[in-house]
Amino acid sequence: MKRYIIKGPNNTVKGEVNISGAKNSCLPLMAASILFKNKVILKNVPFVKDVYTMKDLLISLGAKVNFSESKKMMTIINKKKHKLIVPYKLVSTMRAGVLTMGPLLGRYPQKKIKVALGGGCALGVRDTNWHLAGFKSLGAINSLDKGYVNISAKKGLVGSKYKFPKVTVTGTSNIIMAAIFTKGTHYLKNISIEPEVIDLIKFLNNSGADIKFLGKRSIKITGIKELTNGTHNIIGDRIEAFSYLCVGAITKRKLKINNINPVHLRSEISVLKKIGYKIDKKPNSIKVSTNKKLIPVNIKTGPYPNFATDNMPMLLAVLSTIQGKSQIQETIFSNRFMAAAELKRMGAKISIKKNKAIIIGQKKLNSADCISSDLRTTFSIILGAVAANGSSTISRIYHGLRGYYNLESKLRKIGVKIVSKN
Numbered sequence: 001m002k003r004y005i006i007k008g009p010n011n012t013v014k015g016e017v018n019i020s021g022a023k024n025s026c027l028p029l030m031a032a033s034i035l036f037k038n039k040v041i042l043k044n045v046p047f048v049k050d051v052y053t054m055k056d057l058l059i060s061l062g063a064k065v066n067f068s069e070s071k072k073m074m075t076i077i078n079k080k081k082h083k084l085i086v087p088y089k090l091v092s093t094m095r096a097g098v099l100t101m102g103p104l105l106g107r108y109p110q111k112k113i114k115v116a117l118g119g120g121c122a123l124g125v126r127d128t129n130w131h132l133a134g135f136k137s138l139g140a141i142n143s144l145d146k147g148y149v150n151i152s153a154k155k156g157l158v159g160s161k162y163k164f165p166k167v168t169v170t171g172t173s174n175i176i177m178a179a180i181f182t183k184g185t186h187y188l189k190n191i192s193i194e195p196e197v198i199d200l201i202k203f204l205n206n207s208g209a210d211i212k213f214l215g216k217r218s219i220k221i222t223g224i225k226e227l228t229n230g231t232h233n234i235i236g237d238r239i240e241a242f243s244y245l246c247v248g249a250i251t252k253r254k255l256k257i258n259n260i261n262p263v264h265l266r267s268e269i270s271v272l273k274k275i276g277y278k279i280d281k282k283p284n285s286i287k288v289s290t291n292k293k294l295i296p297v298n299i300k301t302g303p304y305p306n307f308a309t310d311n312m313p314m315l316l317a318v319l320s321t322i323q324g325k326s327q328i329q330e331t332i333f334s335n336r337f338m339a340a341a342e343l344k345r346m347g348a349k350i351s352i353k354k355n356k357a358i359i360i361g362q363k364k365l366n367s368a369d370c371i372s373s374d375l376r377t378t379f380s381i382i383l384g385a386v387a388a389n390g391s392s393t394i395s396r397i398y399h400g401l402r403g404y405y406n407l408e409s410k411l412r413k414i415g416v417k418i419v420s421k422n
């Protein structure tokens, strides 16, 4: 099992990082290919582990998927008919497997779709009740059988309306994909407007779908007959971008992040500025540097455009090194402070009370041997190790490779002293 050894403090950090396409855009776009009878071409693809898992999932449904890593491109060709069962093996390793429910139902509403329920994950219970309620609003019924949810709409899907009780990212994508060919018009309220959902809507509209915004979080989807011309350039990954901005921030070194729309990191950038970091934005890049005293902050995560829960573990690491008392309130997941225990092993002073973390920033962190437990925790620990005195070992790096493309080489290129061992 791969582990990283990082020698800190890395005051050699400098240069530029080219950000890859967004994993959380790529996965729903791949799932959306099920809705197409012809070819789908995706560009700016991040070839991370989850994307390979989604490839296996689409192949198991009957699609042909070709990857060209050198061109950052993938082509998906669908057969006339898909298999209608999504096995547990693939959904259990990647929560995003649930994203196949919507397009399978949208394309084959009168058949029985059988999708394994993913269950919980390291972040806490991750329910699909609002996905299922959204399908029900379109006329689909569901039942649970041995861990699989069976969904079908004998009379076909008919547009009506559904309001999400709370914002759900994959829930929104799923209902949009299910409703593409619906009879009539379907109205959705309180949808997720994360950049990755907007990317999916753009892709579908450019391919012939009729999805219109009625307000900030409301859309109407009018059923169409067919999707065509499925070619799309995936947006840059705002979580990967913030992760590397934090490498610059925690080392107080100048770093430039390319291939990212700064608007997608509006809240995160304003938090970095509040701490005292200097941020220079261009339409497709962000520079971070430090030229004044850094101060603690209080923040709260929330659905976009608020501070992303996925970016919180990285901020936790940065705040651990900023003297004074900071506070983070997590509002999306019940168990998102796993990085705290590992950072504490490096000398960070963090106390967790329910959904709040109180951080007393330290002048120095010291190296430690750490174990990663999920995707974003991996990067949070890397940040701790980059700032700490001495050599830290981080094991179970495979969690990080689910979502960070070329992690080790990107870190090495900007001056992080990193080696990997099996």
Ligand code: EPU
Pocket (backbone or CB within 6 Å): 024, 027, 095, 096, 125, 126, 127, 128, 129, 130, 131, 132, 166, 167, 168, 169, 170, 171, 309, 310, 332, 333, 334, 375, 376, 403
């Ligand atoms: N929820 C329910 N019922 C539902 C759906 C969601 O109770 O039917 C709850 C969840 O349990 C959670 C909250 O609502 O407490 C929000 O969950 P959401 O559905 O928005 O999360 P998701 O769609 O499963 C996506 C990203 C996550 C990211 C979250 C929040 C993808 C593939 N995954 O998950 O990404 O943390 O939105 O922004 O888009 C990551 O990349 O590291 C990652 C975990």
